[in-house]
Amino acid sequence: MAISWYPGHMAKAKRQLQDQLSRTDVVIEVCDARIPLSSRNPDLDQLIRHKRRILLLNKADLADPELTAEWCGAFRAQGLSVLALNSLRAASRVVPLIDEASREKVENAQNRGIRKTVRAMVVGVPNVGKSTLINLIKGKATIRTADRPGVTRSTQWFRVTPYLELMDSPGLLWPRLDDPAVAQRLAYIGSVKDEIHDTRRLCLSLLDELMAERPQLLLARYKLNDGSLRGEALLSAICAARGFLLRGGELDTDRGVATVLDEFRAGKIGRITLEAPKA
Ligand SMILES: Nc1nc2c(ncn2[C@@H]2O[C@H](COP(=O)(O)OP(=O)(O)O)[C@@H](O)[C@H]2O)c(=O)[nH]1
Ligand SMILES: [Mg+2]
Incomplete structure (x- = not known):
């Protein structure tokens, strides 16, 4: 349901x-x-x-x-x-x-x-x-x-x-979906159905956020050395590093999107908290 x-x-x-x-x-x-x-x-x-x-x-x-x-x-x-x-x-x-x-x-x-x-x-x-x-x-x-x-x-x-x-109390407490930033973080951790999000955009913004906040973890996980990569270029570098190729030799970025989201959600990129208490 x-x-x-x-x-x-x-x-x-x-x-x-x-x-x-x-x-x-x-x-x-x-x-x-x-x-x-x-x-x-x-x-x-x-x-x-x-x-x-x-x-x-x-x-x-x-x-x-x-x-x-x-x-x-x-x-x-x-x-x-x-x-x-x-x-x-x-x-x-x-x-x-x-x-x-x-x-x-x-x-x-x-x-x-x-x-x-x-x-x-x-x-x-x-x-x-x-x-x-x-x-x-x-x-x-x-x-x-x-x-x-x-x-x-x-x-x-x-x-x-x-x-x-x-x-x-299954399903009785609703998430705070009125705030787009909140909805996005809930989607990052897989708390909101992927079907209702554009997973590619979700993945790209997650990658950019991780590169800005925890670059060492991201670079280490995907064996990258260019910390200035962002967006599509970053996704492509990850796909290349993992050898995600389509039959014609093109990068399989859909696979990259699914992999990054799965690995982030499973904690494989690292133990990452996306929100800090106000000082
Ligand atoms: N890594 C980790 N996964 C958890 C933990 N607690 C629950 N999960 C996983 O989170 C998912 C959702 O758990 P579930 O109990 O169905 O959440 P509910 O919707 O709040 O009832 C499941 O895949 C659980 O195995 C935890 O402390 N650590
Ligand atoms: Mg439940």
Whole structure:
């Protein structure tokens, strides 16, 4: 199912999210550590209001460790409970944070003689790793995950311990697509369907951005030595270095586009974060 974010759909998702939030004790917001700004939805603040929130900077294995540390510091300074995470490996670190965030509610209930079941909802824009996180916490791969947006279909609560339930919120938090720079970064990391973008233009602007920001990584990955290359010339040099040729001997730049985007998304060019906290 493709999720298209038209206003009617967003309004419906917002209502559903509000409805689910009313049954939630702790909100686990997942964002992508490579774009901590662009992969968060600012409407969430208003939707959550006073609920306890944990912010996970997921896919930290793909992000620049120094910038991730800076981001964690910046979010903590805003009063958020933050954890940088590779949810493919260390999802268990999340449960103690949920316990901490819900301690007061649990203790209040205890004082009234009630053993409270804590409900934590995982929210985040598509493809940040919500289902992966829940699967790993559960210890079983029961929710479908895929490296493309919009794969998860339904909403469910899962019992993690006798007193903790988790819920995925597939497709309920929409990305911030009104800002073209944000949409572009979401597309770079593969969070928005490629079909809706001109992948060639996307790849060329990514290459230019990488050459400007992290030239050493790009030059090393594609065994180039000319740091002044930009745009089509840069793409062509990459195709030549990789031997991407069509039958007539022409460069297969379509293959180059697909390769660069795939390799960037998989972290093969390096651990690259595209956004830095404001100093
Ligand atoms: N490298 C890396 N990949 C991850 C991590 N968490 C999730 N993924 C991958 O990201 C893709 C999207 O994950 P998914 O859980 O379906 O995202 P959702 O749309 O938020 O539920 C999948 O291919 C996951 O394997 C992580 O911490 N590191
Ligand atoms: Mg999912």
